[in-house]
Amino acid sequence: MSTGIAFERVSFAYEDALVLDDVSFDLPEGEFCLLVGPTGAGKSTLLKTVNGLVPHFTGGTMRGDVRVAGRAVRGATPADLADLVGYVGQDPLAGFVTDEVELELAYTAEQLGLAPAAMRKRVTEIVDLLGLADVRDRALAQLSSGQRQRVAIGAALVAGPAALVLDEPTSALDPTAADEVLSALHRLVHDLGVTVLLAEHRLERVAQYADSALLLNGGKVTAGPIAEVLAVSPVAPPVVALGRLAAWPGPPVTIREARRHAAGLRERLTGLERPAIAPAQAGPPLLEARGVTVDYPGVRAVDGLDLAAGRGERIALMGRNGSGKSSLLWALQGTGKRSGGRVAIGGADPASRRPGERRQLAGLVPAEPADLLYAETVAAECEGADEDGRAPRGTCAKILDDLVDDLDDATHPRDLSEGQRLALALAVTLTAAPPLLLLDEPTRGLDYPGKAALAARLTQLTAAGHCVVVSTHDVEFCAEFASRVVILSDGEIVADGPARQIVAASPMFAPQVAKILPGWLTVAEVAAALEADGDVAGG
Amino acid sequence: MSPDASQRTAPEATRTVPLRAPGRRVHPVAWWGWALLLATVAGRTANPWLLLLIVAVAGLVVTWCRGPEPWSDAYRVFLFIGLSAVAVRMAFYIVFGGSDGPTVLVTLPSATLPEWAAGFRVGGAVTAEGALAAAYDGLRLATLLVCVGAANALASPRRLLRSVPAALYEVSVAVVVALSVAPQLVESVGRVRRARALRGNTGRTPANLMRTVVAPVLHDALDRSLSLAAAMASRGYGRAAGVPAPARRATGAALLFGLLGLCAGAYALLGTTTPAPLAWALLAAGAAAAVFGIAFASRRVPHTRYRPDRFKAVDWAVIASGAAAVAGTVLSGVFEPAALWPATNPLRVPELPLWAAAGVVLAAAPALLAPSAPSSKPPKGTP
Numbered sequence: 050m051s052t053g054i055a056f057e058r059v060s061f062a063y064e065d066a067l068v069l070d071d072v073s074f075d076l077p078e079g080e081f082c083l084l085v086g087p088t089g090a091g092k093s094t095l096l097k098t099v100n101g102l103v104p105h106f107t108g109g110t111m112r113g114d115v116r117v118a119g120r121a122v123r124g125a126t127p128a129d130l131a132d133l134v135g136y137v138g139q140d141p142l143a144g145f146v147t148d149e150v151e152l153e154l155a156y157t158a159e160q161l162g163l164a165p166a167a168m169r170k171r172v173t174e175i176v177d178l179l180g181l182a183d184v185r186d187r188a189l190a191q192l193s194s195g196q197r198q199r200v201a202i203g204a205a206l207v208a209g210p211a212a213l214v215l216d217e218p219t220s221a222l223d224p225t226a227a228d229e230v231l232s233a234l235h236r237l238v239h240d241l242g243v244t245v246l247l248a249e250h251r252l253e254r255v256a257q258y259a260d261s262a263l264l265l266n267g268g269k270v271t272a273g274p275i276a277e278v279l280a281v282s283p284v285a286p287p288v289v290a291l292g293r294l295a296a297w298p299g300p301p302v303t304i305r306e307a308r309r310h311a312a313g314l315r316e317r318l319t320g321l322e323r324p325a326i327a328p329a330q331a332g333p334p335l336l337e338a339r340g341v342t343v344d345y346p347g348v349r350a351v352d353g354l355d356l357a358a359g360r361g362e363r364i365a366l367m368g369r370n371g372s373g374k375s376s377l378l379w380a381l382q383g384t385g386k387r388s389g390g391r392v393a394i395g396g397a398d399p400a401s402r403r404p405g406e407r408r409q410l411a412g413l414v415p416a417e418p419a420d421l422l423y424a425e426t427v428a429a430e431c432e433g434a435d436e437d438g439r440a441p442r443g444t445c446a447k448i449l450d451d452l453v454d455d456l457d458d459a460t461h462p463r464d465l466s467e468g469q470r471l472a473l474a475l476a477v478t479l480t481a482a483p484p485l486l487l488l489d490e491p492t493r494g495l496d497y498p499g500k501a502a503l504a505a506r507l508t509q510l511t512a513a514g515h516c517v518v519v520s521t522h523d524v525e526f527c528a529e530f531a532s533r534v535v536i537l538s539d540g541e542i543v544a545d546g547p548a549r550q551i552v553a554a555s556p557m558f559a560p561q562v563a564k565i566l567p568g569w570l571t572v573a574e575v576a577a578a579l580e581a582d583g584d585v586a587g588g
Numbered sequence: 589m590s591p592d593a594s595q596r597t598a599p600e601a602t603r604t605v606p607l608r609a610p611g612r613r614v615h616p617v618a619w620w621g622w623a624l625l626l627a628t629v630a631g632r633t634a635n636p637w638l639l640l641l642i643v644a645v646a647g648l649v650v651t652w653c654r655g656p657e658p659w660s661d662a663y664r665v666f667l668f669i670g671l672s673a674v675a676v677r678m679a680f681y682i683v684f685g686g687s688d689g690p691t692v693l694v695t696l697p698s699a700t701l702p703e704w705a706a707g708f709r710v711g712g713a714v715t716a717e718g719a720l721a722a723a724y725d726g727l728r729l730a731t732l733l734v735c736v737g738a739a740n741a742l743a744s745p746r747r748l749l750r751s752v753p754a755a756l757y758e759v760s761v762a763v764v765v766a767l768s769v770a771p772q773l774v775e776s777v778g779r780v781r782r783a784r785a786l787r788g789n790t791g792r793t794p795a796n797l798m799r800t801v802v803a804p805v806l807h808d809a810l811d812r813s814l815s816l817a818a819a820m821a822s823r824g825y826g827r828a829a830g831v832p833a834p835a836r837r838a839t840g841a842a843l844l845f846g847l848l849g850l851c852a853g854a855y856a857l858l859g860t861t862t863p864a865p866l867a868w869a870l871l872a873a874g875a876a877a878a879v880f881g882i883a884f885a886s887r888r889v890p891h892t893r894y895r896p897d898r899f900k901a902v903d904w905a906v907i908a909s910g911a912a913a914v915a916g917t918v919l920s921g922v923f924e925p926a927a928l929w930p931a932t933n934p935l936r937v938p939e940l941p942l943w944a945a946a947g948v949v950l951a952a953a954p955a956l957l958a959p960s961a962p963s964s965k966p967p968k969g970t971p
Contacts, residue, residue, distance in 0.1 A: 404784075477787065
């Protein structure tokens with residue numbers, strides 16, 4: 050009998066939509082299990098059934114049995130299960146009850162009535178385990194997003210649960226912070242024997258830590274060792290995709306494993322033409338920013354930064370959480386605060402223009418694309434965008450058609466999938482036809498096919514003469530999309546140059562393929578080179 | 589909590605103390621007590637010098653003792669609210685009148701009110717004496733507000749709520765959640781407005797504002813409250829407490845009767861028809877029932893508190909300094925009542941009541957007793 054998490058013939062449906070279809074699996078105690086699946090496959094639903102949030106908070110019909118550490122979960126409320134299952138949601142800020150780090154950490158323990166002495170010991174342990182000692186007295190509002198996520202995980206752990214369920218815990222984090230969070234989780238599995246079930250889109254970050262995986266696709270679950278599951282998964286990290294391409298046994302899930310097999314492939318690739326690198330400075334200059342400074346009370350977010358960009362450039366803005374990426378984007382667009390310096394887009398300063406004219410110079414898709422949307426249906430949203438931009442009727446709808454296929458016009462924008470919502474926000478922004486397009490963290494919540502589609506769309510836009518600047522933590526997306534990478538630290542540019550040079554030189558921002566095959570960035574690029582080579586050899 | 593438990597945790601407490609900002613060592617109840625005592629002084633005088641002295645003392649203590657938390661700016665906010673209170677009081681005097689004197693400054697066109705509204709006027713003569721009285725009155729209200737602001741800046745209401753008895757836990761959580769809604773709404777409005785600017789939508793018609801600002805903000809608030817409810821539930825809020833139903837009903841009844849008794853006692857005490865001993869007895873009985881209910885219920889609540897703030901000598905000292913101000917005012921009331929309530933008719937410069945002033949100056953002691961650490965310059969960028 051299992052003492053971890055066990056599902057026995059669990060089915061779940063909202064009204065008539067079947068989300069989980071006769072799901073059975075059995076995770077042993079202390080397993081670190083990764084839940085993978087395409088966007089909208091029902092990963093969040095499966096996670097929430099473990100602690101009773103589904104169906105208690107969502108409604109719907111559920112059949113079958115869920116057991117955690119031998120205790121039946123069905124029928125129990127999430128509150129009754131708080132000592133058994135820790136749950137960390139997508140947005141840590143939305144789940145905070147108090148306003149100080151220590152009180153937040155202690156909250157669950159207070160609810161469970163832990164003795165004060167035990168509670169204090171426990172909080173201290175958690176603070177050390179998650180590296181929160183420096184911030185334990187701070188208000189939650191003062192923390193960076195990475196620290197907030199660690200507090201949320203710590204808060205779920207304080208009660209000493211047998212299982213920990215996490216829904217995309219690292220999607221908002223920079224690679225280093227994500228690594229800190231994940232290695233802390235890894236340690237928990239080893240030291241405390243907590244069973245961890247974690248859903249994540251950025252598999253390249255998580256796969257190396259996981260023992261096993263569950264693939265959820267079309268309501269069905271495939272369980273097994275991580276390599277086997279990822280080998281058949283429609284979403285897989287680049288290292289697995291490369292392994293499939295090169296037919297490595299396993300396939301390898303970690304960089305180290307892959308390197309052991311890579312010698313042969315490296316040899317084949319030496320001397321092969323790399324696919325044409327996009328020219329770094331393609332078009333005429335468009336953006337000219339000098340000495341841009343953004344000050345917030347007590348913090349200088351952007352510090353006298355110079356940036357010039359031309360049409361046709363695909364720029365990725367990278368850097369740790371809080372390095373000033375968002376502030377810079379907002380300042381460049383002109384709607385955000387700018388304390389000093391000059392910005393000229395095609396010779397005009399956007400901040401001195403009215404909002405309606407400003408967006409014709411630079412469009413910004415904010416980190417939460419839903420903020421841009423306020424109509425009841427997709428069709429109404431498009432009409433509204435045409436009106437706002439005084440564009441001919443149907444402009445936005447046509448742009449949207451080019452971006453995504455088969456979108457139902459009558460859907461509420463909040464019911465769209467992440468990728469569709471992003472496309473809609475992008476279409477709304479593009480209706481004003483801005484030459485400069487800025488996107489703030491667009492890949493959050495997108496799976497690999499979604500990110501590839503986004504990269505392709507943005508590349509098309511640059512080919513049409515736009516300049517696209519994307520702030521992102523996602524190194525794989527950056528490798529796929531960017532022609533130029535700018536790395537920010539403490540509001541200053543620390544590196545700026547062609548993507549290939551910059552990411553290859555940085556251990557933090559190098560994509561997986563570059564770590565295995567130095568000089569190559571994406572699986573697609575390797576595949577293309579091999580194919581060309583095969584054609585040459587064959588013909 | 590049992591005393592031995594607190595002793596067991598003592599070594600840990602000493603280990604963690606240096607991490608906490610020294611200014612926060614004072615118990616929130618002590619800060620609120622101090623501020624309310626100052627407010628009591630403000631309520632017992634109309635002397636402008638004394639009132640300004642109270643504002644100054646509160647400002648000094650806030651500047652020296654507040655921590656680095658976001659709510660520490662509350663003092664300034666309340667100062668502005670206080671100034672507007674003075675302005676509103678003056679405006680009311682000018683329009684509706686009040687006490688009058690011989691020195692007419694301006695005469696406004698006036699309207700005669702019907703018989704039933706005798707005693708009020710609209711417009712008419714504005715006298716220096718009346719204006720001064722109104723200004724004193726407004727200043728008194730402003731000082732009360734500033735005292736509340738000082739308490740807010742020194743200890744957030746949330747920290748104060750952590751000191752309420754366990755029986756009132758659920759109520760305090762509801763208040764805490766409600767308190768966090770306001771800043772979230774402000775933040776949400778800011779975000780939605782910025783996004784609106786991104787879309788170039790700057791229409792100001794009510795229908796447009798409703799659609800593009802109010803609806804998204806409300807949508808956001810609803811989403812947030814749902815996810816907060818889910819998060820609180822997954823973290824054990826509202827667990828079946830295991831308290832037997834009869835006990836729960838008994839404590840509920842005790843609380844209710846206690847509060848009713850308190851109300852009836854207070855009413856009887858303020859009214860003149862009830863003999864004083866009976867009123868006091870009613871009040872005492874009500875208080876006893878309420879205390880019993882809270883204490884009884886608190887023992888049965890299955891929640892515990894993380895590092896409850898403990899009352900220490902410095903907290904008593906803070907309270908005592910506030911009490912000194914009240915004592916001074918009482919002495920002034922005995923020896924120099926005229927100075928506490930300066931007459932505005934005839935016009936003259938009011939005298940400073942010495943006893944009360946000395947007391948209020950003593951109330952500045954927390955600035956020396958519990959100064960916060962000199963705040964280091966905030967680091968560049970968020971970590």
